[in-house]
Amino acid sequence: MESLLSLPWFDFTISGVVIGSIYALMAVGLALIFGVANLINFAHGSVFTVGSYIGWTCAVALGLPLWATVLVVAAAGGIVGALIELLAIRPLNHQSRIAPLLATIGVGLILDQIVHIIFGANPRALPVSLPNLRFSIGSGTIGAIDITIFVTGVISALALYLFLFHSKLGMAVRATAQDGDAARQMGVGINAINMTVFGIAGALGAIAGLLVGIYYNSIDPNASFEIMLKGMVAIVIGGMSNVPGAIGGGLILGLIESYGIALFGASYRDLFAFAVLLLMLLLRPNGLFARAHAREAEPMTGTFVTRAKPVRIPAWALVAGAVLIALVPALGQPYLTQVMTNALLYALAAMSLTLVAGTLGLISIGHAALLAVGAYASALLTMAGLPVALGLVLAAAITAVLGAALTYPAFRLRGHYVAIGTLAIGEIVALVILNWTSLTHGSMGLYGIPPLELFGIPLFSTNASYWFVLALVIVFALLQMRLLSSHLGRTWRAIREDTIAAETYGVASNYYKGLAFGFAGFVAGISGAVSAHQFSYINYDTFNLLTSVLILTIVILGGLGNVTGAIVAAIIVAGLPEVFRTLAEYRMLFYGMALLLLIRFRPQGLMGSD
Amino acid sequence: MTGKPLLVLDRINSFYGPVQVHFDLSLTVPEKAIVCLLGGNASGKSTTMKTILGLKTPQSGHVLLEGRDITGAPTAEIVRAGISVVPEARRLFGEMTVRENLLMGAYVRADKAAIAEDYDRVLELFPRLRERLRQKAGTMSGGEQQMVAMARALMGRPKLICMDEPTMGLSPLFVDRVLELIATVNKTGVSVLMVEQNASMALRIADYGYVLQSGRIALEGPARDLLADPRIRTAYLGETIE
Structure with missing residues (x-):
């Protein structure tokens, strides 16, 4: 107790409030957009990053004073936000509601890549000269930076309040958030309102980026995703579209993190955020500040994009295709064979995701976690002396069980919340791997994972591992197609179309969701495990959000629920960029554009959905 | 006819x-x-x-x-x-005040003086709303809400x-x-x-x-x-x- 009391609680509170006000700035934008456009803007973190780099350009490269920097950053952020609405969101007006969410993921990747191209991949310093003030209060201190950030936050909040409550446009924004159809009937132009909130959100997000850069004297081109998640946690705490709630949620999250760090250490920081997120989704999905009669959780089921009849491919063509793919090593190009092996491993992962996202309708943005579980399980078991064959099977089984168990909390979620929930679960898995040092060696990762071999037969030649992975793809593809045409497949689709209706017919939907995640976990686990033996080194970041997004892109390209589509799309998406080296360099740009264009022009995928 | x-x-x-x-x-x-x-x-x-x-x-x-x-x-x-509309189930902006709901009815108009005139005229027509201007529309009874919906429609100065x-x-x-x-x-x-x-x-x-x-x-x-x-x-x- 003595040591707890002696911690500098005042300082932790101050830093909690300061970081919290930055989260609040992020969250307000997300809440406005969610309210008006019913959309989680996954590009919001990238606007933050863009803001921090524009801030660097103004303050460091051009030497502008701080106030001018803030104004330029806000204006630029506003323009970026408005452009996102105009170019990526507005064209999707008549598509299903999850389509724009996926489009924002694509936009985020593109913005991040642009920052990478212009400024390089390394963090840089953002020194801003502030008066060297420090106020001592009791045992703690407040510095000029703390005050600057807090005051900027308060001014932004005030400006937003004046806009929302004392301007005609602001009133229309609130009206649209409450009832978009009614607002439309009053003659409110929804496009203009959407663009306005995207602009405001962009401005606030960019300012947040600048402030974080000043606070840590460092800006990082890879910060987008994490900060977006923090903003999202804050709006989940505050109640999604509740703007004052978002501010409260941001401050609460900042304080939780700060105190959490005080008690448990900095490496657990993000774990708190995601634990809070999951708890909120499960216990109070309408937010902390919602009244008892608050709005029902979003009635959107997993229904996703226009479904189109799947393209039926005759069996002889499938066999011919498989034979052609099997003949790739005959070309005598080991690099191509390696690339294809990798693509087929993605195909396994995509088959797994297309089952849950397509057939069952639960859009998961945390699928890489299943690969990570499989990879670590097989690596650890075989490093402890088990034969690789056994390691693979056990790892897949472990992933199946963990996959179903870990995603269980997300089963009761619907629509956008599934995406948020699975994302949080995925991040928690990565953080557990990072922090469970005694088992996983933490950030060091695992070295010297035994190479592939089956019952003493080595499979580590390029060709052998290629054929092995191809065999896995074929076996599991046949199995999955068999399942889809069975009673089980029909039940999964029924749950996707209308969970409540399915339950009234006696379908225990959680059981069937568990089965789907179990099967999907097994396949994804195999994919991750084989990858681990291929790479011989893995760490907590080997299977990250980009992996998840890539798998999701593959699944959409292939057509949701379509097994052969997933395989073909995996070869296109994971294979092509590696074959053309220039594409590999701009990989994120490629994925982002692919995702964006797909959703815009061929949401049903290449091969149609099932 | x-x-x-x-x-x-x-x-x-x-x-x-x-x-x-x-x-x-x-x-x-x-x-x-x-x-x-x-x-x-x-x-x-x-x-x-x-x-x-x-x-x-x-x-x-x-x-x-x-x-x-x-x-x-x-x-x-x-x-x-x-043309103004009273939507099905009224569709008021429940978290906004009665006054704001009425002003939303005049959203497409820019003639401030005439809007103020219509505002007074509408409140004369529905005197009960005058006492409720600052109340959130969602907290009113069904009949009162219908009144707000009609008053809101009138604020567009419709034919x-x-x-x-x-x-x-x-x-x-x-x-x-x-x-x-x-x-x-x-x-x-x-x-x-x-x-x-x-x-x-x-x-x-x-x-x-x-x-x-x-x-x-x-x-x-x-x-x-x-x-x-x-x-x-x-x-x-x-x-x-x-």
């Missing part, structure tokens, strides 16, 4: 995908009249409202306001041209108010009140097009009625005649009119 035609729907055919909702739908709302469009579920009533407001563009046919073609025009323009099932979900006592309100609004010179399931009640205050069945006008005539027509009853029992 008397009076100059204000709103004319001329042979509208509309579709949702392959499904046809309207078959050569034609109707006329004269100036200063109350016209009701009767129909059961899935008869195409709501689509009619959407078509008038430009929220749904018909495949063929025209919507004319005072002779001007407004088919598929932006809603803002249609509202500005003089025509379209009402989508104004009596839906109200107790019989309130239904009478709402009918009175509609009559009050109409007396200020505004035409009313009322879409209703509740035929006998709607016809009591209407001048003229149309019966919409599966997207076609099955019957029309002066309200008094329709009220006496035994076929009206069968229409609402879902039977086909011979």
Whole structure:
């Protein structure tokens, strides 16, 4: 107790409030957009990053004073936000509601890549000269930076309040958030309102980026995703579209993190955020500040994009295709064979995701976690002396069980919340791997994972591992197609179309969701495990959000629920960029554009959905 | 029918995908009249409202306001041209004050002085709202909310108010009140097009009625005649009119 009391609680509170006000700035934008456009803007973190780099350009490269920097950053952020609405969101007006969410993921990747191209991949310093003030209060201190950030936050909040409550446009924004159809009937132009909130959100997000850069004297081109998640946690705490709630949620999250760090250490920081997120989704999905009669959780089921009849491919063509793919090593190009092996491993992962996202309708943005579980399980078991064959099977089984168990909390979620929930679960898995040092060696990762071999037969030649992975793809593809045409497949689709209706017919939907995640976990686990033996080194970041997004892109390209589509799309998406080296360099740009264009022009995928 | 035609729907055919909702739908709302469009579920009533407001563009046919073609025009323009709406289930902005709800009704207008004038006029018409200006609209009773919805529609200084099932979900006592309100609004010179399931009640205050069945006008005539027509009853029992 003595040591707890002696911690500098005042300082932790101050830093909690300061970081919290930055989260609040992020969250307000997300809440406005969610309210008006019913959309989680996954590009919001990238606007933050863009803001921090524009801030660097103004303050460091051009030497502008701080106030001018803030104004330029806000204006630029506003323009970026408005452009996102105009170019990526507005064209999707008549598509299903999850389509724009996926489009924002694509936009985020593109913005991040642009920052990478212009400024390089390394963090840089953002020194801003502030008066060297420090106020001592009791045992703690407040510095000029703390005050600057807090005051900027308060001014932004005030400006937003004046806009929302004392301007005609602001009133229309609130009206649209409450009832978009009614607002439309009053003659409110929804496009203009959407663009306005995207602009405001962009401005606030960019300012947040600048402030974080000043606070840590460092800006990082890879910060987008994490900060977006923090903003999202804050709006989940505050109640999604509740703007004052978002501010409260941001401050609460900042304080939780700060105190959490005080008690448990900095490496657990993000774990708190995601634990809070999951708890909120499960216990109070309408937010902390919602009244008892608050709005029902979003009635959107997993229904996703226009479904189109799947393209039926005759069996002889499938066999011919498989034979052609099997003949790739005959070309005598080991690099191509390696690339294809990798693509087929993605195909396994995509088959797994297309089952849950397509057939069952639960859009998961945390699928890489299943690969990570499989990879670590097989690596650890075989490093402890088990034969690789056994390691693979056990790892897949472990992933199946963990996959179903870990995603269980997300089963009761619907629509956008599934995406948020699975994302949080995925991040928690990565953080557990990072922090469970005694088992996983933490950030060091695992070295010297035994190479592939089956019952003493080595499979580590390029060709052998290629054929092995191809065999896995074929076996599991046949199995999955068999399942889809069975009673089980029909039940999964029924749950996707209308969970409540399915339950009234006696379908225990959680059981069937568990089965789907179990099967999907097994396949994804195999994919991750084989990858681990291929790479011989893995760490907590080997299977990250980009992996998840890539798998999701593959699944959409292939057509949701379509097994052969997933395989073909995996070869296109994971294979092509590696074959053309220039594409590999701009990989994120490629994925982002692919995702964006797909959703815009061929949401049903290449091969149609099932 | 008397009076100059204000709103004319001329042979509208509309579709949702392959499904046809309207078959050569034609109707006329004269100036200063109350016209009701009767129909059961899935008869195409709501689509009619959407078509008038430009929220749904018909495949063929025209919507004319005072002779001007407004088919598929932006809603803002249609509202500005003089059509306001009381949506189904009122659809107030529940978290906003009564005053803000009224101002939303004037959203498309820029004439500040005239808006202030209309604001006072509307509050004179519905004095009960004056005491409630700062109250959140969502916390009011159903009847009061209906009042706000009508006041909001009037704030657009409309020539025509379209009402989508104004009596839906109200107790019989309130239904009478709402009918009175509609009559009050109409007396200020505004035409009313009322879409209703509740035929006998709607016809009591209407001048003229149309019966919409599966997207076609099955019957029309002066309200008094329709009220006496035994076929009206069968229409609402879902039977086909011979």
